[in-house]
Every structure is written in C-alpha cells, then in structure tokens.
Amino acid sequence: MLILDHLWIILALPLAGAAINGLLGRNWPKSAVNSVAIGSVSLAFLAVVETVREFLQLPANQVPWVKSYFPWISAGAFKVNFSLQVDQLTIVMLLTVSFVGMLIHIYSTGYMAHEGGYYRFFSYLNLFMFFMLTLVLAANVVVMFVGWEGVGLCSYLLIGFWFLKQSAANAGKKAFIVTRIGDFGFTVGILLLFWTFHSVDFGTIFTQAAGMPSDTMAQAGVLTTICLLLFTGAIGKSAQLPLYVWLPDAMEGPTPVSALIHAATMVTAGVYMVARMHPLFSRAPIAMLAVAIVGALTAFYSATIGLVQTDIKKVLAYSTVSQLGYMFLACGVGAYTAGIFHLMTHAFFKGLLFLCAGSAIHAMGGEQDMRKMGGLRKAIPVTFWTMFIATFAISGVPGFAGFFSKDEILEAAQSGPHANLPLWLLGLVAAGLTSFYMFRLIFLTFFGEQRFDEHKVHVHESPRNMTIPLMILAFLSIFGGWFAVPHLVGGTNYFDAFLRPVFADAPESPEYTALLQKLKDAGIEAGLKPKNIRVVGETEGPSPAMELIHAVTGPPVIVGLIGILIAWWFYIRRPELPGKLARSMHGLYTLLLNKYYVDEIYAAVIVRPLLWVSTNVLWHTVDEGLIDGTVNGSARLAREAGGKLRELQSGNARSYASWVVAGAVGVTALLLGIWMKVH
Amino acid sequence: MSIVPISYYLVLSAVLFGLGVVAFVFKRNIITIFMSIELMLNAVNLAFVAFARAHNQLDGLVFVFFVIVVAAAEAAVGLAIVITISQNRRSLNVEKVDLLKF
Numbered sequence: 001m002l003i004l005d006h007l008w009i010i011l012a013l014p015l016a017g018a019a020i021n022g023l024l025g026r027n028w029p030k031s032a033v034n035s036v037a038i039g040s041v042s043l044a045f046l047a048v049v050e051t052v053r054e055f056l057q058l059p060a061n062q063v064p065w066v067k068s069y070f071p072w073i074s075a076g077a078f079k080v081n082f083s084l085q086v087d088q089l090t091i092v093m094l095l096t097v098s099f100v101g102m103l104i105h106i107y108s109t110g111y112m113a114h115e116g117g118y119y120r121f122f123s124y125l126n127l128f129m130f131f132m133l134t135l136v137l138a139a140n141v142v143v144m145f146v147g148w149e150g151v152g153l154c155s156y157l158l159i160g161f162w163f164l165k166q167s168a169a170n171a172g173k174k175a176f177i178v179t180r181i182g183d184f185g186f187t188v189g190i191l192l193l194f195w196t197f198h199s200v201d202f203g204t205i206f207t208q209a210a211g212m213p214s215d216t217m218a219q220a221g222v223l224t225t226i227c228l229l230l231f232t233g234a235i236g237k238s239a240q241l242p243l244y245v246w247l248p249d250a251m252e253g254p255t256p257v258s259a260l261i262h263a264a265t266m267v268t269a270g271v272y273m274v275a276r277m278h279p280l281f282s283r284a285p286i287a288m289l290a291v292a293i294v295g296a297l298t299a300f301y302s303a304t305i306g307l308v309q310t311d312i313k314k315v316l317a318y319s320t321v322s323q324l325g326y327m328f329l330a331c332g333v334g335a336y337t338a339g340i341f342h343l344m345t346h347a348f349f350k351g352l353l354f355l356c357a358g359s360a361i362h363a364m365g366g367e368q369d370m371r372k373m374g375g376l377r378k379a380i381p382v383t384f385w386t387m388f389i390a391t392f393a394i395s396g397v398p399g400f401a402g403f404f405s406k407d408e409i410l411e412a413a414q415s416g417p418h419a420n421l422p423l424w425l426l427g428l429v430a431a432g433l434t435s436f437y438m439f440r441l442i443f444l445t446f447f448g449e450q451r452f453d454e455h456k457v458h459v460h461e462s463p464r465n466m467t468i469p470l471m472i473l474a475f476l477s478i479f480g481g482w483f484a485v486p487h488l489v490g491g492t493n494y495f496d497a498f499l500r501p502v503f504a505d506a507p508e509s510p511e512y513t514a515l516l517q518k519l520k521d522a523g524i525e526a527g528l529k530p531k532n533i534r535v536v537g538e539t540e541g542p543s544p545a546m547e548l549i550h551a552v553t554g555p556p557v558i559v560g561l562i563g564i565l566i567a568w569w570f571y572i573r574r575p576e577l578p579g580k581l582a583r584s585m586h587g588l589y590t591l592l593l594n595k596y597y598v599d600e601i602y603a604a605v606i607v608r609p610l611l612w613v614s615t616n617v618l619w620h621t622v623d624e625g626l627i628d629g630t631v632n633g634s635a636r637l638a639r640e641a642g643g644k645l646r647e648l649q650s651g652n653a654r655s656y657a658s659w660v661v662a663g664a665v666g667v668t669a670l671l672l673g674i675w676m677k678v679h
Numbered sequence: 680m681s682i683v684p685i686s687y688y689l690v691l692s693a694v695l696f697g698l699g700v701v702a703f704v705f706k707r708n709i710i711t712i713f714m715s716i717e718l719m720l721n722a723v724n725l726a727f728v729a730f731a732r733a734h735n736q737l738d739g740l741v742f743v744f745f746v747i748v749v750a751a752a753e754a755a756v757g758l759a760i761v762i763t764i765s766q767n768r769r770s771l772n773v774e775k776v777d778l779l780k781f
C-alpha cells in the first residue's frame with residue numbers, strides 16, 4: 001500500500017510546484033518554470049494512477065479507504081482531523097481532474113508563451129490543482145470546504161490574471177463575490193451538519209443519516225434544510241440559476257483557465273458535492289426536487305442565451321452552465337452515476353472545446369468575435385477536426401462521449417425512480433438548443449467565407465504542445481463514454497457498475513420498492529420501457545439489437561439531429577436567414593442577446609442599492625462621519641486644549657508667582673474648609 | 680512681667696509674609712523681588728520661633744537654622760544669576776527676562 005497510506009503525496013506535489021514557481025520562478029527561464037509546473041502535475045497524475053491500481057486491489061470491506069493524518073482543529077466537542085479518503089467516486093474525480101489538468105498545463109505552455117507573468121500563471125494553476133485534489137480527496141466536510149474555497153480563490157486569481165485590464169479585475173471580483181453568496185449557505189449547512197450529527201466526517205454522518213427517518217414531501221425536517229443549504233453552495237460554485245452570472249464574465253481569464261477551471265473541474269465541484277452527499281439528499285425529497293428543477297431550468301435557460309451570443313467563449317460559457325444544469329438534473333432525479341458520468345465526459349469535450357476555441361483565438365491573433373472569423377477550416381485543420389469531434393460529443397451524436405452520458409441523464413429523468421416528465425422535456429429541448437448553438441459556432445468559425453482581412457491577420461496552426469492535448473482530449477471525447485456501450489445492448493454500464501458501491505444505498509430508500517413497482521406499471525401502460533431498472537423476476541427483455549436501435553433513435557438523438565440540421569440550414573445553406581429572423585423577432589432576439597437583462601436587473605436591484613448604501617451611509621456617514629469624526633475630534637480637542645494651555649507658560653516670572661500664590665491660597669482654603677468640617 | 684501672646688507674633692509673621700508676597704508679585708526689579716523672598720522666609724522663621732517658644736520645643740528652632748542656611752545658599756546662587764542678567768541685559772526688569780516660554 002505504497003500510496004494509499006500516503007495520499008498526501010498527491011496533494012503535496014502540485015502544492016510544491018506552486019510554491020517553487022511562485023516564490024522562485026520570477027527570473028527563471030520559461031523552460032524551468034515549465035518543468036516544475038508540468039513535472040509536478042504529471043507526478044501527481046502518476047500518483048493517482050498508482051492510487052487507482054492499489055485501490056482496485058483493496059477488498060470491498062476496506063472501501064471507502066479513509067486515512068487520517070493529524071488532528072487539525074480540536075475545540076471542545078468539535079474535532080476535525082486532516083483526513084483523506086478514496087472510494088470509487090473519488091477515483092473517477094481524481095483521474096478526471098489530474099489527467100485533464102495535466103493536459104491543460106501542457107497546452108498552457110504554448111498558449112501563454114508570449115504572456116508576461118508566466119511563472120505566476122503556472123504557480124496559480126498548480127495551486128488550483130492542489131485545492132481541487134483536496135476537494136475530491138477530503139474525508140470530511142471541513143477539509144472539503146478548504147478545497148472548495150481554495151479553488152474559488154484560484155479562480156479569482158486566474159480570472160483576474162490580466163489584472164491591469166479593468167474588465168478582468170472586475171470579472172474576478174464578481175466571480176469571487178457571487179460564489180461567496182452561495183458559500184454562505186454552504187457554511188451554514190456545514191454548521192447544521194455538525195449540530196445534527198456531532199461530526200463532520202462523511203462516514204459518521206452517513207452512518208447516522210442511514211438510521212434517521214427519511215424526510216418526505218409533506219414533512220421537511222433537518223435533512224432537507226441541510227441539503228438545501230449545501231445545494232446553495234453548489235448553485236454558487238457550479239453557476240446555476242440564479243447565481244450563474246459570474247461564469248460568463250469569468251471568460252475574461254486566459255482560455256486554458258476557462259477550460260480547466262470554468263469548464264472541466266472547479267464548476268463541477270457542486271455536482272461532486274451533491275453526489276458525495278447523496279445519502280442525505282436521497283432522504284430529502286424536497287431538496288432532490290429543488291436540485292432537479294434548478295438543474296433543468298438552468299440547462300434550458302442558459303442554452304437559450306447561448307443561441308445568439310457572438311463571442312466564441314461566451315457561447316461556450318453558457319453551454320457550460322447549461323451542461324452543469326444537466327448534471328444537477330441527473331442528481332436531482334437520483335441518477336448520480338449519470339451525473340458523474342456526464343461530469344467526466346463533459347470535462348473531456350468541454351475542456352477540448354475551450355482549448356480549441358483558445359487555439360482559434362490564438363490563430364486569429366486574439367479575436368474572439370465569431371462574426372469576424374469564418375472559413376478557418378483549411379487554415380487550422382487540427383483545431384477544426386478536434387473541435388468538430390467535441391461538438392459532435394456535446395450534441396449527443398451517437399457514438400460520441402456526450403451521447404452516452406446525456407442519454408443516460410434524460411433516460412433517468414424520463415423513466416428513473418424519480419422521473420419527472422416536465423423536467424425531462426426541458427432537458428430534451430435544451431439538448432436540441434445545445435446542438436444548434438454548438439453547430440452554429442462551428443459553422444460560423446470554420447465554414448463559410450473568411451470575414452477578416454487576410455493581410456492583417458496571419459492565421460496559423462498552434463504549436464505541437466497545444467495540438468497534442470487537443471488530440472488526446474478528442475480521443476477521449478469519443479471513447480470516454482464507451483464504458484456505457486454494453487448498456488446500449490441491454491447490459492450493464494461499466495461506469496455505473498464501478499460507481500454502484502458508492503451509491504448503493506441511494507435506490508434502497510424506503511419508498512424505492514413501491515415506486516419501482518408503480519413506475520413499472522405506469523411505464524408499461526404508457527408504453528415506455530424503463531430500461532435501466534430490472535425488477536427481480538423479470539428476465540425477459542427486448543433483444544440487444546432492439547435495445548441498440550431504441551437507444552440511437554431515442555428522443556435526445558432525434559432532437560439533437562434536428563438542432564444540427566437547423567444550424568446547417570441557417571448558417572450554411574441560407575446564411576441570410578438568421579438576420580431576417582432576428583429582425584422579425586426583434587424583441588426576443590434583443591432579450592436573448594442581452595442575456596434576459598439579468599445582469600442589469602441584478603445591478604439595479606442589488607448592486608446599485610448596495611453601492612449607494614455603502615457609499616452614502618457606510619462610507620460617508622458612518623466611516624467618515626462617525627468613526628473618523630470621533631478619532632479626529634478627540635485629536636482636535638487635545639490639540640486645541642493644549643494650544644490654549646501652553647500659553648500659561650509665558651516666560652514671565654511674575655505670572656508664575658501669581659499662579660503659585662493662587663495655588664497656595666487655594667490649598668490653604670481647602671485645608672481650612674476640611675479643618676472646619678472636622679471641628 | 681507678662682508674656683507677649685503668641686498670636687501677636689503670628690499676626691506679625693502673617694503681615695510680613697503678606698507684604699513679601701505682594702512685593703514678589705507686583706515688583707519688577709529683580710533685586711526687590713529677591714528681597715521680598717527673604718522677607719517671606721524670615722516671616723516664616725518668626726512663626727517657627729514663636730511656635731517653638733509657645734510649645735517649648737526645639738524643633739522649630741532647628742527648622743529656622745535650616746531655613747537660614749538654605750536662604751544663604753539661595754542668596755549666593757540668586758545674586759550670581761542677577762549679576763549675569765544685569766551684565767547681559769543692562770536691565771534688572773523681570774518683564775524683560777521671558778525668553779523661556781512656549
């Protein structure tokens with residue numbers, strides 16, 4: 001058990017990289033900074049691989065593998081150890097984070113090659129890896145919270161990496177402050193967790209929760225409260241309605257940062273947290289419903305905004321928000337494995353999309369507006385093909401990674417134990433919108449005629465250290481979902497089967513059996529075949545071939561293909577149509593283009609009143625008036641009193657003599673008075 | 680022969696001390712101020728002696744010797760200062776010696 005006993009090594013490596021580059025790297029050549037940064041994450045990835053190898057040899061009764069290193073906080077009954085744990089869920093997250101992280105580090109050496117603050121960038125990036133790995137390895141809520149806040153800090157630092165640019169600095173602050181709102185709920189949730197269970201360790205909490213009666217729809221108890229509070233944190237961190245506004249602005253950061261933090265890893269922390277906390281969520285149906293509703297609404301809502309954006313990164317940002325919505329929808333309908341599956345495939349294809357977008361922006365010399373691109377297909381073929389693959393993946397074209405995970409989510413929403421048809425419908429429509437806006441992006445960027453001045457912009461393919469990560473991620477965007485292939489022909493999804501032990505108790509909630517039966521009856525009546533549920537005793541299913549046909553012709557696929565067709569019709573066949581449509585539906589178009597004016601509404605309702613109160617009441621009245629007034633006032637009093645009193649020292653001996661006499665007379669009078677009182 | 684009552688001495692002492700105070704405050708010539716100090720000291724000496732006699736104790740007389748010694752020392756230092764001032768300023772007006780101030 002080489003590394004399972006020393007899990008801290010996985011954390012120490014990127015932390016050391018961050019410290020070395022951050023403290024010493026200022027004057028180092030880029031190659032030195034590169035070797036420290038990439039070396040540390042590569043070693044961390046190798047450590048993760050070794051962890052997986054050892055983990056797979058563990059007997060089942062030793063999972064989850066918890067390792068406590070030292071007592072960290074001890075205040076009365078409140079005891080927190082610095083402890084890490086590994087189970088199947090951790091393994092999936094570790095592999096995804098460390099591998100995608102490593103690729104993006106490599107990509108960044110190309111993308112950031114001409115930027116100042118090179119060492120600073122990689123120091124932050126390594127620090128991010130440290131906190132993200134802490135987040136997924138944590139064995140208790142408090143250590144997890146450290147990672148949770150740490151990634152938020154790194155996100156802030158990296159969004160505002162070009163801090164001399166006002167908009168970047170503002171976007172960093174916005175991200176930090178908006179997520180803080182969610183984190184307030186998260187913190188209260190953690191306190192309530194400790195108050196309820198007298199422990200912060202996952203194992204203890206879940207064991208106790210298993211013995212508690214489930215909350216029901218009619219009766220919400222402390223479990224529901226805890227879950228809703230924790231979910232508030234997830235809403236902030238994973239950019240869901242109504243706290244999603246920071247993520248599109250976060251695109252001010254360098255593109256590799258958008259890929260790593262704001263697409264592949266950090267923003268999925270909320271999904272991971274909900275999945276990690278599933279024993280609580282499964283016992284809080286109202287919270288589950290809230291998760292599902294927020295997820296589905298976000299998936300649909302931000303997909304509609306993505307339809308009309310013209311900045312290539314903004315489209316991807318809204319797409320990320322939308323895909324995160326899918327993951328929450330999955331968790332909300334109890335399909336945690338599907339949510340985590342989508343988290344993983346999304347990390348591959350959305351990370352890839354961002355890196356490709358970065359490569360295209362790089363090629364265009366910094367241009368992000370898709371209206372000024374076009375026809376890049378020939379000029380940057382590697383970027384084009386890899387991005388094309390990622391687009392197929394996110395659109396859910398059968399055979400690509402996104403198809404499997406998205407299909408599984410929608411299937412769970414349609415016919416799972418917590419199925420919810422309105423939400424399924426929302427998700428379905430969002431799937432169509434997704435494929436439309438993604439192909440719109442592809443067509444606008446890579447097809448059609450070149451809408452830029454060829455003499456001014458020297459379009460060039462990116463260097464090898466950027467294209468190789470693209471190819472690897474493209475490979476994963478296709479095959480990363482093939483764990484689910486057996487499921488298509490009626491068998492088991494390997495990914496599900498691997499994660500099953502973690503979520504084993506999820507379907508065993510009290511109402512599950514009854515629901516299952518009800519669902520089966522209803523499903524059969526409605527002609528819907530619940531594929532992923534096998535009731536004991538039922539062995540006969542449709543033939544594998546039928547299952548396959550059923551899967552690849554399911555509603556998500558059809559809707560996705562329709563989206564692609566419309567995009568093709570609009571942007572290849574009849575390029576004049578979008579303009580016409582925008583003119584004829586001017587109101588809706590403007591509404592979408594301005595993102596439903598949510599930023600403006602927030603500014604008017606929250607930000608500006610807050611600024612006004614802060615400026616006029618807190619600053620000018622309380623701070624300047626009251627606090628400064630008191631301090632300065634007492635100083636002025638002392639100065640003026642001193643100024644008057646010092647004139648007593650006139651230098652005139654006769655005035656001193658007068659004071660002495662006056663004093664003597666005074667003292668004598670006093671003594672006389674006392675003497676008369678006594679006698 | 681009757682003994683003069685102590686109150687006579689005390690009243691005389693108070694009158695002398697009061698004259699000294701008034702002269703100290705109102706006179707401008709340094710020498711005069713110096714003399715008024717001597718007057719006050721000796722007024723106090725008179726009171727001491729009177730009390731010593733009235734209470735039949737030697738303490739008061741001892742104090743008087745100390746006062747005389749200190750007054751002599753003070754006169755030596757004080758007159759030296761007065762001479763320096765008069766040499767430097769060509770004046771003995773205390774109003775003109777007021778440089779040491781705020």
